[in-house]
Amino acid sequence: MKRRETDSKTDAGYTYADQPTTCPKCGNLTTFVGSFFQPATQWHTCLSRSCRYSFIQVADE
Numbered sequence: 001m002k003r004r005e006t007d008s009k010t011d012a013g014y015t016y017a018d019q020p021t022t023c024p025k026c027g028n029l030t031t032f033v034g035s036f037f038q039p040a041t042q043w044h045t046c047l048s049r050s051c052r053y054s055f056i057q058v059a060d061e
Ligand SMILES: [Zn+2]
Pocket: 023, 024, 025, 026, 027, 028, 046, 047, 048, 051, 052, 053
């Protein structure tokens, strides 16, 4: 009897725990500022001095 294993990981989208968060505007690395009331919601700020873009990142479940 053959057993088929699902070795294909979720390739749709990305998991925010795997790779560093980057700025949606300039692509620079961001710094984690804090979490909001929802644990899956994180506040990030762009590390680029010329950008400083702040955004909310919601984990995709
Ligand atoms: Zn930026």
